[in-house]
Amino acid sequence: MTDRVRGQYEAYPYPERDPADEKKRLIVGSPSDLREIDHYLFAGRRDWKRPFRALIAGGGTGDALVMLAQQLADRGTPAELHYLDLSEASARIARARIETRGLQKRVTFHRGSLLDAGKLAPGPWDYIDCCGVLHHLDDPAAGLKALAALLKPHGGMGLMVYGELGRVGVYDAQAMLKDLCAGAPDPERLATARALLGDLPATNRLRRNPLVVDHLKGGDAGLYDLLLHSRDRAYRVGEFAQLIDGAGLGIASFIESARYDPATYLGDAALLEKLKPLSALQRAAFAELLAGNMKTHVCYAAPKARAAVCVARPDDPKAIPYGRDVDFPALARGLANAAPSATFDGLTIKLKLPASAPAILTLIDGKRSLGEVHVQLEPAMDWGKFFAEFRQVYAAFNGINRMLLRHTG
Ligand SMILES: C[S@@+](CC[C@H](N)C(=O)[O-])C[C@H]1O[C@@H](n2cnc3c(N)ncnc32)[C@H](O)[C@@H]1O
Structure with a gap:
């Protein structure tokens, strides 16, 4: 195999x-x-x-x-x-x-x-x-x-x-193609797969799954990998x-x-x-x-x-928060108009942010440490309150893998 x-x-x-x-x-x-x-x-x-x-x-x-x-x-x-x-x-x-x-x-x-x-x-x-x-x-x-x-x-x-649940329909199509393609050479398998895809009834689970697109957009390699693979599991x-x-x-x-x-x-x-x-x-x-x-x-x-201990923690004043391909000061300027959201596999997640989020995000430029963000924040708040608010901001953006932390040394 x-x-x-x-x-x-x-x-x-x-x-x-x-x-x-x-x-x-x-x-x-x-x-x-x-x-x-x-x-x-x-x-x-x-x-x-x-x-x-x-x-x-x-x-x-x-x-x-x-x-x-x-x-x-x-x-x-x-x-x-x-x-x-x-x-x-x-x-x-x-x-x-x-x-x-x-x-x-x-x-x-x-x-x-x-x-x-x-x-x-x-x-x-x-x-x-x-x-x-x-x-x-x-x-x-x-x-x-x-x-x-x-x-x-x-x-x-x-x-x-x-992941099993997002691949609904993939294994149905793989099983059908095993019946249709036994012993066939690769070009014929691909042609058969395309013919089947073009003839799926509206209720078919792959046809109804908008999350899986490799067979439509990934060329021959994508189609083969998704539907004709000799061995895959989820x-x-x-x-x-x-x-x-x-x-x-x-x-x-x-x-x-x-x-x-x-x-x-x-x-x-x-x-x-x-x-x-x-x-x-x-x-x-x-x-x-x-x-x-x-x-x-x-x-x-x-x-x-x-x-349990190798992930950066957001409770160290010396940690420097930064955007992974996000400009937080720019994002902060837009927050008055629209609450931020992220879309993953067809579902849009609205981020839950505290009222102080624009003021905090304005200071997160990838250079300031958390301690510096705290000291420069307006209006000022004590560390305990600041940390509680920052933690919500961090949970929202780190949860979508957009805010990370690093230490300078
Ligand atoms: C779906 S591709 C993923 C390629 C790449 N890791 C990526 O994410 O773009 C799977 C790759 O794993 C390789 N592969 C499969 N079984 C393997 C094994 N036992 N040892 C090493 N490579 C293997 C295949 O040759 C193929 O290139």
Whole structure:
């Protein structure tokens, strides 16, 4: 079966990328944005002048590799990145993208299975990216264990697996295509898939699921990956947590964490009260059922003892809050006209902010520490009140992964 998985990615490297596009734009996403790695795995305190070693396991056509290599180069970090994938065709594209950016000195390419990472790329690693890969393994638990064993004690991982509820209809279509395509060559499979998609009745669950678009917008590779894959499975929150736990890791944070909080969706205070006794994980599982739209789960994970303490905390006056691709002073100017919101997989979340939010956000420029924001705030308030208000602002924007924290030294 692994040969079939490899064969697919040799024929249809995923996602489709043109190395020439590296001259025009950098693709940034989660996991593995360096700002997130710093915040969620190194408490905002990593010294990026120190060497950093990362493994990109199942690196595909190179999105995480390219993002990491560029961001590390921009910071002047002495970095060593190792890419590992079954597919030579995918590696060729990833390599061409890296070469287009002139970053090849930082990267070593390996071909093989991440199950053999201990032999091929033993590390130890400060960071391992494994995005969209584990759910294609015969034994995802063995795959994650093999990778977790290669982490440095203070290292961590960025993970993504498919979410079950947002993929409604995908497995129906996969099952139908197995009946229709048995033994057929790839071009015929793709043609059959397109014919079926064009002939789905209005009630079909894939047709009625607007969240899944890879088969419509992702080219041949996207269509094959979604509907013709020889092996994929999807996870509920609890199953994903079990997988992580089984590898000796704990979840440092889901991305975006607000999506995993029932309070993001429920307005009824009595219902929320009933949820108070639940653990964070039970609340996350509840939120997944409630929202019903999660088609992937992204998280940062670290060795169990560290997972609870490796995320930056918003209660340190020396921490510097900053926007992840948001200009908070500019956003503050617009707050009088419209309350901010964020849309994830078809659902718009309205952010709950205190009255002091515009005054606080005006001062969050990525340079001032929290202590400085407090001292310069008008009207002035004592630290206790300020912290209570800032915490609401932080919960709102960090919950959608837009406000992060770092320390200067
Ligand atoms: C869906 S793609 C994801 C690529 C990339 N991580 C991304 O997020 O864009 C899955 C990749 O995992 C690779 N892969 C699948 N099983 C693997 C294994 N056992 N070891 C290493 N790579 C594997 C495939 O060749 C493919 O490139």
